[in-house]
Amino acid sequence: MNIQTVEIENYLCYYSTNRFEFSKGLNIILGENGEGKTKFFEALQWLFIGNDHRLDLLVSSKRLSEAALGDSFSVSVSLSVEQYEQIKFLKRSFTVTKDGDQSCLIKNEIFEGIEESKKGEREKVDAETLLQQVFPAEIRKYSMFKGESELNIFDNDQALVNLINLFAEAKHYSKYSQKGEMLLTAAEKAVANNTKSRSKDKKDYEVLQADIKELNRKKDNLSTLLAENHSQLEKVDKGLKEAEKYVDNAEKLDILNSRIANLELSISDHQKQIKERYTTYLFDDNWVLVQYESIFKEYEEKISQLSKERRKLQTEYDKQQGKKEAEREAAYKLFSGQFPLPFNVPDKEIMKELIEAEHCKVCDRPAPKGSEPHDFMKKRLEEYLKLQDPKESEDPEQSTLFEKDYITELINKMNLHNDKLGEVRSIRKKVEDLFDFNKKRKLEVGDLEDKLEKEKEERNRLVGSSVLAEEKLSSIHKNYNGWQDDKTRLSKSIMEYEMEIGQLNSQIKEKQSKKDDIDLESANSFVIKTREIIRDIEIILRETVENKFNEFIEMLQEKSNKYLIDINVDSFTGNIKFDASEIDGKKRIKVSLCEEDRPIHSPNESLRTSMYIAILFAISNLAEQSREEGYPLIFDAPTSSFAEPKAGEFFNIISGTNGQIILLTKDFIGKESQSRKLFIKPEFDNVNRAKAFWLKLERPFDRNQLRTINTNVINV
Amino acid sequence: MNSLFDCWKEKIPKYSENFKDSLFASITQYGGGAERTKSDLGKHFSNAYELYMYAFFLGLYRNELSPIPKGQKKVDFSHHIQYWGNKGNRLDRTDFSNLQDFMFMALVAKTDMDILKADTGELSEEDLVNSLIQTMESYTNGGLVLIKEKLEDNPNYFLQATAFLDFMLESTNQPSK
Numbered sequence: 088m089n090i091q092t093v094e095i096e097n098y099l100c101y102y103s104t105n106r107f108e109f110s111k112g113l114n115i116i117l118g119e120n121g122e123g124k125t126k127f128f129e130a131l132q133w134l135f136i137g138n139d140h141r142l143d144l145l146v147s148s149k150r151l152s153e154a155a156l157g158d159s160f161s162v163s164v165s166l167s168v169e170q171y172e173q174i175k176f177l178k179r180s181f182t183v184t185k186d187g188d189q190s191c192l193i194k195n196e197i198f199e200g201i202e203e204s205k206k207g208e209r210e211k212v213d214a215e216t217l218l219q220q221v222f223p224a225e226i227r228k229y230s231m232f233k234g235e236s237e238l239n240i241f242d243n244d245q246a247l248v249n250l251i252n253l254f255a256e257a258k259h260y261s262k263y264s265q266k267g268e269m270l271l272t273a274a275e276k277a278v279a280n281n282t283k284s285r286s287k288d289k290k291d292y293e294v295l296q297a298d299i300k301e302l303n304r305k306k307d308n309l310s311t312l313l314a315e316n317h318s319q320l321e322k323v324d325k326g327l328k329e330a331e332k333y334v335d336n337a338e339k340l341d342i343l344n345s346r347i348a349n350l351e352l353s354i355s356d357h358q359k360q361i362k363e364r365y366t367t368y369l370f371d372d373n374w375v376l377v378q379y380e381s382i383f384k385e386y387e388e389k390i391s392q393l394s395k396e397r398r399k400l401q402t403e404y405d406k407q408q409g410k411k412e413a414e415r416e417a418a419y420k421l422f423s424g425q426f427p428l429p430f431n432v433p434d435k436e437i438m439k440e441l442i443e444a445e446h447c448k449v450c451d452r453p454a455p456k457g458s459e460p461h462d463f464m465k466k467r468l469e470e471y472l473k474l475q476d477p478k479e480s481e482d483p484e485q486s487t488l489f490e491k492d493y494i495t496e497l498i499n500k501m502n503l504h505n506d507k508l509g510e511v512r513s514i515r516k517k518v519e520d521l522f523d524f525n526k527k528r529k530l531e532v533g534d535l536e537d538k539l540e541k542e543k544e545e546r547n548r549l550v551g552s553s554v555l556a557e558e559k560l561s562s563i564h565k566n567y568n569g570w571q572d573d574k575t576r577l578s579k580s581i582m583e584y585e586m587e588i589g590q591l592n593s594q595i596k597e598k599q600s601k602k603d604d605i606d607l608e609s610a611n612s613f614v615i616k617t618r619e620i621i622r623d624i625e626i627i628l629r630e631t632v633e634n635k636f637n638e639f640i641e642m643l644q645e646k647s648n649k650y651l652i653d654i655n656v657d658s659f660t661g662n663i664k665f666d667a668s669e670i671d672g673k674k675r676i677k678v679s680l681c682e683e684d685r686p687i688h689s690p691n692e693s694l695r696t697s698m699y700i701a702i703l704f705a706i707s708n709l710a711e712q713s714r715e716e717g718y719p720l721i722f723d724a725p726t727s728s729f730a731e732p733k734a735g736e737f738f739n740i741i742s743g744t745n746g747q748i749i750l751l752t753k754d755f756i757g758k759e760s761q762s763r764k765l766f767i768k769p770e771f772d773n774v775n776r777a778k779a780f781w782l783k784l785e786r787p788f789d790r791n792q793l794r795t796i797n798t799n800v801i802n803v
Numbered sequence: 804m805n806s807l808f809d810c811w812k813e814k815i816p817k818y819s820e821n822f823k824d825s826l827f828a829s830i831t832q833y834g835g836g837a838e839r840t841k842s843d844l845g846k847h848f849s850n851a852y853e854l855y856m857y858a859f860f861l862g863l864y865r866n867e868l869s870p871i872p873k874g875q876k877k878v879d880f881s882h883h884i885q886y887w888g889n890k891g892n893r894l895d896r897t898d899f900s901n902l903q904d905f906m907f908m909a910l911v912a913k914t915d916m917d918i919l920k921a922d923t924g925e926l927s928e929e930d931l932v933n934s935l936i937q938t939m940e941s942y943t944n945g946g947l948v949l950i951k952e953k954l955e956d957n958p959n960y961f962l963q964a965t966a967f968l969d970f971m972l973e974s975t976n977q978p979s980k
Binding site: 291294363364365366367368369370371372373374375376377378379382383385386389390393396397400488489490491492493494496497500501503504515518586589590593597 | 919972
């Protein structure tokens with residue numbers, strides 16, 4: 088769609104009929120402050136939306152003052168556009184009848200729509216429907232911008248949702264994902280009921296269910312708090328930015344703020360290092376074993392004593408049984424009357440190694456082949472192997488003395504934890520080290536806090552000493568420090584909430600998996616399988632929406648960066664980064680300028696504007712792709728923070744982009760120093776554009792006498 | 804053959820109901836309840852069994868083997884020993900289920916029972932495990948009494964972050980009774 092003409096009649100400073108004929112490409116409307124630029128923009132807004140304000144306030148004072156009592160005239164804004172090779176007209180108007188010196192009656196407010204066929208036949212149509220056809224409201228939101236501050240479209244919560252609804256495929260899937268959630272809830276409930284009717288531990292299960300519910304409730308509460316904190320933080324940030332605009336030495340304030348931010352970061356880093364969950368370490372780091380050494384020794388003694396006794400009993404039993412007495416006697420003799428060690432000590436592999444090495448590594452003595460020790464070891468190994476052979480594993484009576492072997496279990500437990508003793512001994516040292524570490528960090532935090540305090544005082548002085556023109560500003564400054572404190576506090580609690588939510592999540596997961604185990608044991612397998620399938624489906628649906636969303640954001644980021652390179656007036660080498668996050672179920676986007684992936688602390692206004700405009704171009708490009716048609720972009724003073732040469736460069740660059748742009752600017756208007764006459768600077772000749780207009784008040788005029796105000800539209 | 808350890812850890816030891824409100828409800832996060840966070844309330848233990856383990860080791864180190872008096876009702880928190888310290892994938896905690904082994908060994912060391920008789924089958928496994936649980940409950944009861952006394956002495960004592968650690972370290976300096 089392209090705007091072909093705009094006609095403004097008797098609307099505020101536009102006396103009589105004023106016509107703008109636009110082309111494709113860049114249309115620039117020049118004008119000094121107060122000469123009608125913004126009124127042009129507002130006239131278009133009025134045409135599109137109308138308003139419930141008093142219409143008499145829109146009437147040109149000059150026209151009204153000229154009219155005789157009882158005279159009627161029309162106030163209107165109309166527009167013709169070309170869409171799919173068809174011309175369409177929209178006109179909003181009302182009739183004014185003068186009934187007093189400066190008063191009038193308003194009648195017949197109408198909004199008209201006309202379509203012209205290719206053959207030139209005109210037909211009246213419903214204006215609202217036509218408007219929606221030619222320039223849909225949701226597109227206008229991303230097409231018309233008043234001033235630089237409006238360019239940040241992600242400033243409000245709804246923006247992203249709107250954008251997604253307009254262009255992203257995700258919207259097609261989101262309804263299914265909600266369905267998936269419903270199905271899942273039903274399936275979980277079915278499984279729970281089934282489990283409860285069949286489980287032995289109905290009560291335990293109910294407790295588990297209640298716990299999960301409670302944890303989820305806590306999580307929801309925290310999420311709400313978190314969202315609240317986020318939105319408060321946003322407000323505080325806005326307030327701070329607002330206040331900082333008025334500080335004289337903005338650059339110094341910037342440096343101070345970044346120093347303060349660094350100090351705060353460093354303090355929080357230090358604080359994070361401080362570990363004071365001492366009760367938790369008793370368990371997680373096993374500090375509770377601090378005095379365990381004596382207990383372990385007691386255990387060791389008891390178990391070896393028992394083991395010895397057991398072997399003694401076994402040997403005696405064997406003896407009494409008279410079975411294999413010769414061997415056992417021999418073994419007994421071998422140990423000069425001592426009870427032999429269990430056969431598995433040392434174990435088979437070690438014995439083989441010793442025999443092969445012809446060296447007893449237990450007593451560190453050589454045992455050459457044929458020597459007595461070598462024979463001893465060989466015999467012992469043979470006996471061990473024999474014992475392991477089930478066919479030869481003695482006679483049945485042999486194993487009847489001990490039908491169980493708890494002692495071996497207890498020995499194994501002891502061997503398993505033998506190494507732990509060293510660790511147990513070092514617990515006290517570890518505790519002392521941690522105390523020491525924490526103490527040092529706290530001292531450092533104290534130092535940093537002192538420094539922070541000083542920096543803040545300095546900032547106070549700086550902010551306080553700025554010249555305040557208005558009372559409102561002084562109240563902003565009064566709040567400034569309060570906001571800074573709020574910001575710190577809010578950031579901290581956001582971090583805490585996020586951590587707590589993370590913990591709750593893992594607790595929920597833990598309980599859920601316990602519940603799943605019980606379900607698996609108790610519930611009907613058909614019900615379980617159905618739930619598994621539904622769970623998968625739900626994940627697929629949810630992730631699809633997520634992926635589509637991310638794809639969209641990535642595409643938007645990619646496109647925006649392409650435009651940023653195009654309109655990169657400062658040869659800036661960074662890029663735009665979109666950070667998506669979800670707060671309390673709502674998706675949000677934070678846009679920032681980054682250099683090598685690190686956000687730029689405070690990009691200057693013109694750089695920021697380039698970024699926003701790049702994003703807008705990207706969105707406009709998206710609209711063109713998804714709707715197979717482009718829409719004009721209308722900017723009122725988007726470059727007021729740009730220096731003039733830069734603005735020129737900027738215009739040249741955007742004139743090269745596709746689509747229609749209507750741009751209102753006060754750049755390139757000069758004033759002769761003596762005559763105070765306005766003129767268009769010669770530099771404007773170097774600016775590429777399709778069309779240019781100059782809005783200029785008819786001279787002479789008196790700003791206090793509205794009836795002297797009349798904007799002339801001059802084609803440049 | 805069942806392992807003695809496995810049989811033991813399937814049990815749920817009990818404690819005297821006297822400590823239910825005075826200790827378990829007030830210094831552990833047992834049962835959830837209000838949304839106030841644990842730090843506000845000085846709830847140092849995130850589970851009832853953590854307090855149980857703490858009291859056990861405390862009683863053990865101070866040699867406070869004091870069985871739950873006959874007239875007192877015994878209660879539990881329906882959580883089998885085998886799950887104690889099992890932190891799974893909780894981000895902020897480390898698994899400490901290995902402490903089960905150390906409790907078990909301490910019980911074996913301290914319980915007067917004839918394991919040889921159990922090996923020969925003269926004494927049932929159930930009897931063995933019951934004696935272990937009995938010892939466990941007694942040390943824990945002793946530990947809980949100590950904590951309660953400390954609390955009655957100075958109600959604010961356990962509000963300090965180091966309180967439970969200090970108390971545990973202190974106990975190492977006490978000569979055995």
